[in-house]
Amino acid sequence: MLFSMSRVGWLVLLLFTLPVVAGIYKSIGPEGQVIYSDHPVQGAKEVNVDPVQTYAPPPLPKQSLPDKAEPTEPAPESASYQNFSIVYPSDNETIWSNEGIVPVALSLQPALKPGDEFHLVLDDHHVIARGRLATVQLQNIDRGTHRLQAVIVDASGREVVHTSTTTFHLRRTIAKRPAPPSSGS
Numbered sequence: 001m002l003f004s005m006s007r008v009g010w011l012v013l014l015l016f017t018l019p020v021v022a023g024i025y026k027s028i029g030p031e032g033q034v035i036y037s038d039h040p041v042q043g044a045k046e047v048n049v050d051p052v053q054t055y056a057p058p059p060l061p062k063q064s065l066p067d068k069a070e071p072t073e074p075a076p077e078s079a080s081y082q083n084f085s086i087v088y089p090s091d092n093e094t095i096w097s098n099e100g101i102v103p104v105a106l107s108l109q110p111a112l113k114p115g116d117e118f119h120l121v122l123d124d125h126h127v128i129a130r131g132r133l134a135t136v137q138l139q140n141i142d143r144g145t146h147r148l149q150a151v152i153v154d155a156s157g158r159e160v161v162h163t164s165t166t167t168f169h170l171r172r173t174i175a176k177r178p179a180p181p182s183s184g185s
Helices: 005-017
Strands: 024-028 034-037 045-047 083-088 093-096 102-109 117-122 126-131 135-138 144-153 159-162 166-171
Touching (some): 083 144
Parallel strands (some): 093 166
Antiparallel strands (some): 024 034, 024 045, 083 102, 117 126, 117 144
16 A cells, blocks of 8 residues: 555554554655555665554552541522622623624522523623523624623522623724725816
């Protein structure tokens, strides 16, 4: 089987993943191209391939489990969220996106309770996203300055807690058009 120079990468990959049974031979073709083969041909030289390097990680330390796992009590339903904030975008941050995409990341402690969900409010007047994920990608946001706030709403639709408002600036690259030719009348 013959390989041209463009397939050397695949040959090297095969050499490191498959055990080598036969030798590898290198020769120069009639048009000057380098040819690798697993069969010797007239004028070919055998290529010495270094053995494959391997790595054996040290054994993991043994960890003993406690005899008795301490039961953890679930937080009572009346417990409130203690930390709720918008991590990204940070306040007064400028985001460059020609597509109008704004990634949003929220931080919440403790975790979101069953039945609760996040609502994202843009510019103080409408919910633009809702769900249970703490990371969201807003789509088709107009360029300009915007105010973003996250709210946690329970299953009955009642607001449980909200973040402080974050201001961000969305910028888009504008390609300048050449000025129209002026009329010389």
